Amino acid sequence: NAGVTQTPKFQVLKTGQSMTLQCAQDMNHEYMSWYRQDPGMGLRLIHYSVGAGITDQGEVPNGYNVSRSTTEDFPLRLLSAAPSQTSVYFCASSYSFTNGANVLTFGAGSRLTVL
Amino acid sequence: AQTVTQSQPEMSVQEAETVTLSCTYDTSESDYYLFWYKQPPSRQMILVIRQEAYKQQNATENRFSVNFQKAAKSFSLKISDSQLGDAAMYFCAYRMYSGGGADGLTFGKGTHLIIQP
Numbered sequence: 001n002a003g004v005t006q007t008p009k010f011q012v013l014k015t016g017q018s019m020t021l022q023c024a025q026d027m028n029h030e031y032m033s034w035y036r037q038d039p040g041m042g043l044r045l046i047h048y049s050v051g052a053g054i055t056d057q058g059e060v061p062n063g064y065n066v067s068r069s070t071t072e073d074f075p076l077r078l079l080s081a082a083p084s085q086t087s088v089y090f091c092a093s094s095y096s097f098t099n100g101a102n103v104l105t106f107g108a109g110s111r112l113t114v115l
Numbered sequence: 116a117q118t119v120t121q122s123q124p125e126m127s128v129q130e131a132e133t134v135t136l137s138c139t140y141d142t143s144e145s146d147y148y149l150f151w152y153k154q155p156p157s158r159q160m161i162l163v164i165r166q167e168a169y170k171q172q173n174a175t176e177n178r179f180s181v182n183f184q185k186a187a188k189s190f191s192l193k194i195s196d197s198q199l200g201d202a203a204m205y206f207c208a209y210r211m212y213s214g215g216g217a218d219g220l221t222f223g224k225g226t227h228l229i230i231q232p
Contacts, residue, residue, distance in 0.1 A: 033219055042119075042206060042222035043160075058219060090160065092220075103150075104220060106160035 002026050006091050006107035013081045013114045021076040021110050023091030031094045031102070032074040036060065036087040037109075043090060049074055081114045088112075117142045117209050121223035128197050129231045135182075136192045136226045138207030144168075146212035149183070149190045150220070154204040163205070166190065168212070194228075202230045 007022045025032065033048035045058030049068040063085055065077040074093075078085060089110045094102040118141045128134035140149070151163040166174045166183050173181050178198075182191045194201055207223040 035219075040124075040224055042224045043220070044222070045219040048219055088158065092160075103162055103165065109158040109160075111158075 004091055004093055004105050004107035006089075006110050008110060009108065010111050011113070013078075013112065015081060015083060015114060017081050018077070018079050019081065019112075020078075021089055021091075021112070023074045023076065023107060024072050025074075025091075025093045025105070026072065027093065027095075027105065028071060029093035029095055029105070030071070031096070032068065033058070033092050033104070034064070034066065034074070034076045035090045035092060037090060038087050046076065046089075078112075081112075083114045086112060086114045117144075117147075117211075117221045119207050119209050119221050119223040121207055121226050123226045124224075125227040125229065127229040127231060128194075130197055130199060132197055133193060133195045134197055134228065136194075136205050136207075136228065138190045138192070138223055140188050140190065140207070140209050140221075142188070142209065144211055148210045148212065149181075150208040150210070151179070151181070151190075151192045152206045152208060152222075153201075154206065154225075155200075155202070160206075164192065197230050199230050199232060202228060204228070 004025045034046040035043040037043045044060050047066040049055045055066050091107040092104040094104045120139045147168045149166045153161045153163050164176045178195045180193045204225045206225045209221045
């Protein structure tokens with residue numbers, strides 16, 4: 001059981017480049033989400049999805065796009081990377097979105113540096 | 116919107132001693148969940164303990180326990196018999212009972228716990 005798999009683990013981009021952070025889970029979770037972690041800021045929600053075909057914005061969505069074409073995958077796209085997007089990104093998933101008791105399972109994180 | 120505050124950026128404790136990490140939160144909801152996550156240098160987010168707001172009994176998980184004071188909106192984590200492997204960042208987090216909309220999990224800024232051998 002792989003859980004939540006994020007790729008790549010590390011990435012360096014130049015300002016203006018685009019890239020996609022991949023997230024896949026094999027637990028048949030309905031809910032998937034992306035967080036970013038900045039020093040001294042904790043984790044902040046970027047986007048989330050409550051099922052295939054359904055996505056919505058979190059606290060800090062600007063500069064990021066997401067899609068959810070399958071239950072398993074939830075990629076995060078940076079269309080034009082900026083230095084302010086240098087961060088560690090976490091994908092997390094859980095069972096039913098409407099039950100707050102369901103615990104989020106986190107991926108191992110992806111460290112992105114934008115020069 | 117809910118907020119979570121961890122007032123201790125860093126804490127240090129001797130191995131085998133007990134340490135308490137503080138967390139306060141602000142919400143207008145009556146039903147919610149509170150969590151403590153551990154993040155070691157590997158970056159992996161690991162759930163330490165969870166508390167349901169409707170339960171008066173404090174949650175415990177082996178050497179980890181919480182002091183949940185609902186009226187004071189306080190949720191502290193006590194680590195007994197501290198071990199070197201407990202060294203990590205610890206994050207307090209809040210989630211609405213229904214799972215929330217755009218809120219998801221609301222995190223505090225974290226407390227860096229150092230274990231002195």
